[in-house]
Amino acid sequence: MADRLIFKIVVILLTIGVVFSYSLSSYLMVRFHTGEFSYVLKQMVFAIASIFTMWSISRLEPDKWMHRIGMTLFLGGLFLMIIMNFLPRSIVPEIGGASRWISIFGIFSIAPVEFFKIGFIYFISWSMSRKVDIHYQYRFVSEFKIFFPYFVVYLISVLFITVIQKDLGQSVVLGTALIILTYLAGGSGSFIFKIVISLTIVFIGLIVTFGHRIERIASWWIVVRNWLPDWMVKVTGETSGTEPYQVQQALGAVSHGGFWGVGLGNGIFKYGFLSEVHTDFVLEGIAEELGLFAIIVIFTLFTILIQRILKIANRSPRRVFFLFNIGIAVSIGVTLLINTYGATSLIPMKGIPVPFLSYGGSSMLALSFGIGMVLMTSKEANSPIQQPLGEPQTYIEEVNRVEHDISNIQPSKFTS
Amino acid sequence: MQIQQSTKVITIFLVFILALFGVFIRYTYVSQSERDLSKIIIKEREKAKRGSIITSDGYTVAYTEKVYTATVDTRDIPEDNKKIFAKMFSIYSGIPEEKILKKINSRKGIVILARKLNFRQYEGLKKLSRELTASRILVGRHVDGVYRYIGLAVVESGAERIYPYGDTLTPFIGYTNEYHEGRYSRVEGVKGIEKRFNDDMKPIHDGYLRGNRDVRGVIIRNGNLEQMVRSDGSDTHLTINMALQKRIELILSEYKEKLDAREVIGAVMESDTGNLLALATSNRFVRKTLKDISYLNVDAVEYIFEPGSVIKPIVYALLLEHKHIRRGQHIDCENGKYWIGRKKITDEHPMGNVPVEEVIIHSSNIGMAKLVKDFDPIEYYNGLKKFGLGIRSGLEVSREIKGRIRSIHELRSHIYRATTAYGYGILVNFMQLLKAFNIFNNEGKIVIPKGVAYLKRGETIFSDIIRDTPTIENSEVISPATARKMKHILIRTVKEGTGRGTDIVGLEIGGKTGTAHIASRGGYLDKYHSSFFGFANDKEHKYTIGVTVVDPEEGYFASQTAVPIFRAIVEALLETKFLEKSY
Numbered sequence: 001m002a003d004r005l006i007f008k009i010v011v012i013l014l015t016i017g018v019v020f021s022y023s024l025s026s027y028l029m030v031r032f033h034t035g036e037f038s039y040v041l042k043q044m045v046f047a048i049a050s051i052f053t054m055w056s057i058s059r060l061e062p063d064k065w066m067h068r069i070g071m072t073l074f075l076g077g078l079f080l081m082i083i084m085n086f087l088p089r090s091i092v093p094e095i096g097g098a099s100r101w102i103s104i105f106g107i108f109s110i111a112p113v114e115f116f117k118i119g120f121i122y123f124i125s126w127s128m129s130r131k132v133d134i135h136y137q138y139r140f141v142s143e144f145k146i147f148f149p150y151f152v153v154y155l156i157s158v159l160f161i162t163v164i165q166k167d168l169g170q171s172v173v174l175g176t177a178l179i180i181l182t183y184l185a186g187g188s189g190s191f192i193f194k195i196v197i198s199l200t201i202v203f204i205g206l207i208v209t210f211g212h213r214i215e216r217i218a219s220w221w222i223v224v225r226n227w228l229p230d231w232m233v234k235v236t237g238e239t240s241g242t243e244p245y246q247v248q249q250a251l252g253a254v255s256h257g258g259f260w261g262v263g264l265g266n267g268i269f270k271y272g273f274l275s276e277v278h279t280d281f282v283l284e285g286i287a288e289e290l291g292l293f294a295i296i297v298i299f300t301l302f303t304i305l306i307q308r309i310l311k312i313a314n315r316s317p318r319r320v321f322f323l324f325n326i327g328i329a330v331s332i333g334v335t336l337l338i339n340t341y342g343a344t345s346l347i348p349m350k351g352i353p354v355p356f357l358s359y360g361g362s363s364m365l366a367l368s369f370g371i372g373m374v375l376m377t378s379k380e381a382n383s384p385i386q387q388p389l390g391e392p393q394t395y396i397e398e399v400n401r402v403e404h405d406i407s408n409i410q411p412s413k414f415t416s
Numbered sequence: 417m418q419i420q421q422s423t424k425v426i427t428i429f430l431v432f433i434l435a436l437f438g439v440f441i442r443y444t445y446v447s448q449s450e451r452d453l454s455k456i457i458i459k460e461r462e463k464a465k466r467g468s469i470i471t472s473d474g475y476t477v478a479y480t481e482k483v484y485t486a487t488v489d490t491r492d493i494p495e496d497n498k499k500i501f502a503k504m505f506s507i508y509s510g511i512p513e514e515k516i517l518k519k520i521n522s523r524k525g526i527v528i529l530a531r532k533l534n535f536r537q538y539e540g541l542k543k544l545s546r547e548l549t550a551s552r553i554l555v556g557r558h559v560d561g562v563y564r565y566i567g568l569a570v571v572e573s574g575a576e577r578i579y580p581y582g583d584t585l586t587p588f589i590g591y592t593n594e595y596h597e598g599r600y601s602r603v604e605g606v607k608g609i610e611k612r613f614n615d616d617m618k619p620i621h622d623g624y625l626r627g628n629r630d631v632r633g634v635i636i637r638n639g640n641l642e643q644m645v646r647s648d649g650s651d652t653h654l655t656i657n658m659a660l661q662k663r664i665e666l667i668l669s670e671y672k673e674k675l676d677a678r679e680v681i682g683a684v685m686e687s688d689t690g691n692l693l694a695l696a697t698s699n700r701f702v703r704k705t706l707k708d709i710s711y712l713n714v715d716a717v718e719y720i721f722e723p724g725s726v727i728k729p730i731v732y733a734l735l736l737e738h739k740h741i742r743r744g745q746h747i748d749c750e751n752g753k754y755w756i757g758r759k760k761i762t763d764e765h766p767m768g769n770v771p772v773e774e775v776i777i778h779s780s781n782i783g784m785a786k787l788v789k790d791f792d793p794i795e796y797y798n799g800l801k802k803f804g805l806g807i808r809s810g811l812e813v814s815r816e817i818k819g820r821i822r823s824i825h826e827l828r829s830h831i832y833r834a835t836t837a838y839g840y841g842i843l844v845n846f847m848q849l850l851k852a853f854n855i856f857n858n859e860g861k862i863v864i865p866k867g868v869a870y871l872k873r874g875e876t877i878f879s880d881i882i883r884d885t886p887t888i889e890n891s892e893v894i895s896p897a898t899a900r901k902m903k904h905i906l907i908r909t910v911k912e913g914t915g916r917g918t919d920i921v922g923l924e925i926g927g928k929t930g931t932a933h934i935a936s937r938g939g940y941l942d943k944y945h946s947s948f949f950g951f952a953n954d955k956e957h958k959y960t961i962g963v964t965v966v967d968p969e970e971g972y973f974a975s976q977t978a979v980p981i982f983r984a985i986v987e988a989l990l991e992t993k994f995l996e997k998s999y
Contacts, residue, residue, distance in 0.1 A: 255451040268456045272631025292447040340439040
């Protein structure tokens with residue numbers, strides 16, 4: 001039996017998303033004469049497709065299908081991300097200075113990065129579960145040798161996602177997932193620390209290269225400054241300017257909502273004040289109409305969802321499923337965190353959708369693949385009897401390890 | 417190993433919870449904090465208007481029109497589009513293209529392109545503004561990452577008073593001056609009806625719509641919408657009939673020129689109600705081309721003069737009322753020369769011993785002087801007051817000069833009783849005489865002359881207009897019998913006396929002429945006033961009519977000046993069907 005609670009929570013979140021794609025898009029509908037139901041209909045079609053996808057994937061046999069689906073998403077996503085750079089503008093339109101979508105017959109468009117994200121998590125999980133033996137502690141050099149290829153793969157995708165598609169948020173999500181998976185797969189604390197430091201340097205480099213990000217940080221600083229004691233502000237020096245417009249509007253919307261909100265459909269900030277209210281700022285739009293209360297409910301749903309996925313991960317009989325489930329939980333969690341921190345201007349980062357809630361089919365559909373796969377593995381994990389970790393695989397991995405890294409073996413302090 | 421893995425997973429979960437809690441605190445803080453939400457609320461004001469002035473036959477002789485100002489932010493016009501912008505603006509506003517081009521090239525920022533645009537231009541330019549935005553002839557710009565666009569804006573900037581019929585009904589309706597209330601210009605009455613009813617006509621309160629707005633400033637009609645309907649000032653409805661008024665104005669202007677007079681005043685009043693059908697003067701004005709400031713005055717109540725012989729019927733009626741004249745009495749008019757003490761009185765038409773009515777019919781000063789010889793000063797004084805002399809007539813204008821009559825003390829002297837009796841040494845205005853003569857044509861009852869019928873705000877009519885006069889409406893000044901007697905004498909005056917030339921067959925016409933020299937610094941000049949006051953009735957209608965010619969150069973006698981004007985007015989009444997020949 002697949003985990004029903006996860007399925008239910010996702011359906012609830014998708015439903016909330018559909019309801020608000022109707023309410024929050026009202027200004028766009030009027031402004032662009034798209035017809036009253038155009039947004040909600042698209043969102044509903046995708047939501048139903050997602051629920052169906054989730055359900056059908058969850059019924060499949062994990063031994064056979066996990067690898068097929070995971071690798072298809074990874075390779076397919078990567079392929080699309082590469083070839084979209086060579087496709088004409090009519091198919092890959094530039095929206096807001098970034099080419100993130102592939103238009104299909106001009107009816108709807110998909111963002112390959114969303115599918116690639118799930119595929120990437122599967123690929124890392126699969127590969128790491130084969131190559132890394134958690135029972136041994138590696139020396140730094142050999143640890144570096146094992147994990148370095150993953151970071152090369154990661155940096156290549158960062159090149160596509162951040163540099164070409166200008167989507168820093170997704171890279172951060174993937175990076176975080178990668179680091180946590182490295183850690184859980186057996187990477188040592190000091191190695192993780194060094195990786196984090198070097199990745200930070202890479203990101204600072206990227207930020208410096210792209211001027212508009214500096215502006216964004218400067219305007220973010222103005223918000224943060226208000227929270228700091230005076231002496232700290234003096235040390236760092238004054239920066240001129242006001243709160244960035246979008247943040248102002250987002251915070252205004254939350255403030256307008258209060259605890260119970262102004263009522264479904266009664267929001268004001270959606271009328272052109274808070275742009276992207278139906279996508280990146282969907283939580284603020286919800287907060288205005290249904291108040292802080294709705295934020296509490298949504299946060300609770302996400303917390304339960306992530307707790308359930310982590311629980312399934314922890315009970316997974318195989319390391320690849322364990323790592324994959326962790327990766328999905330991290331991906332959902334970090335996406336939510338980046339969005340909320342960004343929207344309330346706690347970090348200078350924007351442009352990442354809220355999982356399940358934001359308007360947009362790709363993110364939803366890709367996540368439904370991810371959740372479907374989680375549900376698929378949950379069938380094995382839910383057994384109350386703790387099964388030993390997959391012995392045969394550990395054995396194979398051990399052979400592999402002996403083959404390529406025998407010199408680095410040290411006595412391990414393992415406990416079980 | 418299993419424990420270590422669980423620990424790691426739990427750690428990850430705890431970190432997530434902690435991080436989520438952190439941002440939750442932020443949401444809580446923001447949602448409970450007060451932020452300035454005034455930007456999402458908009459108040460659209462709708463300025464209330466000043467009431468109009470409307471004649472009894474429905475002509476609006478004064479109304480307020482909103483005027484609009486057009487501005488453009490020149491930074492929103494790309495260099496290449498300046499020419500086309502100027503052309504388009506010129507088409508919709510009627511302002512020459514070069515003028516617009518000069519203005520938009522004058523400086524960067526918001527420039528006023530046109531002021532005092534009317535509603536039609538406003539509608540056109542508003543449409544143009546939308547078109548220019550849509551076609552990107554005007555484009556916004558980014559300032560600190562925020563898109564700013566003002567483009568072409570057309571806003572209501574004030575109100576202007578319009579007098580569509582030019583000088584018609586001036587100076588009675590008066591005029592207004594403009595004053596500024598912030599950036600908004602309004603008008604205020606300075607004289608005439610405009611001033612007298614300024615408080616009634618001025619806008620009561622502006623209307624507004626207050627509610628949430630979208631980012632482009634459009635009001636959202638949701639449950640938060642507050643609405644206040646604007647409340648305009650009252651309309652003033654006149655008793656004046658435009659058709660008649662216009663005709664009489666033309667008659668007066670024509671005679672002013674013909675007689676080379678300084679001014680000709682004329683009025684027609686409904687005898688039983690006091691409603692003025694026309695209140696005209698030859699000296700009218702259009703504000704913009706005004707040359708002579710005295711034209712601003714409503715001389716019917718602001719110009720006082722010695723009435724001369726037209727006062728005689730009034731005094732005669734008082735004598736009749738107080739039984740100082742007996743039926744069949746004869747009076748010796750001394751063949752034109754009579755002395756009171758050292759003062760000599762003469763007549764234009766010397767008469768001998770004649771029936772007493774002839775004193776009025778042939779306008780004998782001597783006869784009048786003799787008749788008032790024993791008239792009680794208190795009865796005399798009070799009688800004149802009751803006729804409305806020396807007190808305000810009550811016409812609804814901003815200013816009235818009431819003149820003066822001899823005091824009781826002065827009237828104890830025969831010479832003052834005599835001079836008063838033939839209209840010298842006292843000062844009256846035109847309206848007082850009209851009001852007094854009306855008594856003869858209204859069964860002895862006095863009515864207050866009325867230029868304003870009622871005020872109307874929305875559907876509510878306010879007809880209890882306060883008129884500044886001690887006169888009590890419809891009170892009896894003389895008995896109906898005396899009135900009938902007087903009426904008869906005045907009819908005879910027209911048929912056989914000084915008023916000859918006014919009689920028209922089929923109508924009942926009566927009246928009295930009067931000529932008086934203009935007094936100046938104690939002496940009399942070779943200038944005079946010539947008047948005719950009387951009435952013209954058919955079987956259904958009764959009208960009191962007055963004419964005063966100020967300082968005519970041609971013709972001395974009223975029969976050559978005021979009388980033909982009176983006749984022309986009666987003919988105008990016939991033309992406009994106010995009178996029909998029915999006798």
